[in-house]
Amino acid sequence: MPMDSLRSVNSTQSDHVNSENKDAEEDVAIHRYASRPTSTWPKIRMEITGIRLTGHVWYRVVTGTLGMLCVLLLTVVIILSVERLHLNSTCSNCTSERDLLQTNLKTLQKENTKVKSRLSDLVRHLQDGWIFFASSLYYLSTERRSWDEARKDCIYRGPTLVIINNRDEQEFLTKIQNDYWIGLMEKDGVWKWVDGKALTDGFWDKGQPNNYVGEEDCAEIRSRSDFHNWNDDVCSKSQRWLCEKKRL
Ligand SMILES: [Ca+2]
Ligand SMILES: [Ca+2]
Numbered sequence: 143m144p145m146d147s148l149r150s151v152n153s154t155q156s157d158h159v160n161s162e163n164k165d166a167e168e169d170v171a172i173h174r175y176a177s178r179p180t181s182t183w184p185k186i187r188m189e190i191t192g193i194r195l196t197g198h199v200w201y202r203v204v205t206g207t208l209g210m211l212c213v214l215l216l217t218v219v220i221i222l223s224v225e226r227l228h229l230n231s232t233c234s235n236c237t238s239e240r241d242l243l244q245t246n247l248k249t250l251q252k253e254n255t256k257v258k259s260r261l262s263d264l265v266r267h268l269q270d271g272w273i274f275f276a277s278s279l280y281y282l283s284t285e286r287r288s289w290d291e292a293r294k295d296c297i298y299r300g301p302t303l304v305i306i307n308n309r310d311e312q313e314f315l316t317k318i319q320n321d322y323w324i325g326l327m328e329k330d331g332v333w334k335w336v337d338g339k340a341l342t343d344g345f346w347d348k349g350q351p352n353n354y355v356g357e358e359d360c361a362e363i364r365s366r367s368d369f370h371n372w373n374d375d376v377c378s379k380s381q382r383w384l385c386e387k388k389r390l
C-alpha cells in the first residue's frame with residue numbers, strides 16, 4: 143500500500159476514533175447536566191453551549207415549562223373562580239334588592255289604591271251634601287225626627303250621631319245654622335255619648351240641662367253665637383240631626 147494511501151487510512155481511522163470519543167464525552171456531559179435539579183437548567187444551558195442536546199434534556203425543559211404553564215393556568219383559574227364567586231355574590235345581592243324594591247312597590251301600589259279610594263269616597267260624600275272638618279265628615283239632615291230615629295238614620299248611613307270631642311269641633315259646629323240633635327243622651331242621671339263614653343267636658347247653655355218640660359234626656363246643639371249652646375230636650379221632639387263619620 144502506498145504511503146499516501148496508508149496515511150489517508152490512518153487519518154480516517156484516527157478521525158473516526160476521535161469522533162467516537164467526542165460523542166462519548168458529550169453523552170457523559172449531557173447525562174451529568176440532565177441529572178441536575180431543574181433550577182439549575184439555565185446554568186446548564188450556558189455550560190452546554192456548543193454541545194449536542196439529547197432528547198431527555200429537552201424533555202425536562204419542556205415538562206418544566208409545561209409545569210410552569212400549568213401553575214400559571216391554575217392561578218388564572220383560581221382568580222377567575224374568585225371573580226365568579228364575587229359576581230355571584232353581587233348578583234345575589236341584586237336579587238335581594240330587586241325583591242325588596244318589588245315588595246316596596248307593591249306596598250306603595252296598595253297605599254295608592256287606598257288613597258284613591260278615600261279620595262273618591264270623600265268626593266262622593268261632598269257631592270251628597272256632607273261637609274268636611276278636621277278628620278271628620280258631617281251630614282246635616284233637612285228632615286226632622288226624634289232623637290232615636292235620628293240615631294238610627296246615622297247608623298244606616300254608616301256613622302253615628304255626632305260626638306263632640308273637643309273645643310275645635312264645638313267651635314266649628316257652632317257656626318252651623320239651625321238646631322240639631324247630637325249623640326248625647328242622659329240615662330240614670332248620667333250623660334253619655336252614643337259610643338258609650340261618659341260626658342267629661344260639655345258646652346251647655348246657661349242653665350242647661352234643666353229638664354224644663356219634664357224628662358229632657360237628649361241633647362241638641364242650638365244655633366247661637368254663644369260658644370256654650372247645648373240644651374237638653376224631650377227625646378221625642380222632631381228635630382234635625384247631625385251625623386259624623388271619621389275619615390282620615
Ligand atoms: Ca267628633
Ligand atoms: Ca234629663
Ligand SMILES: [Ca+2]
Nearest residue numbers: 352353354374
Ligand atoms: Ca232644657
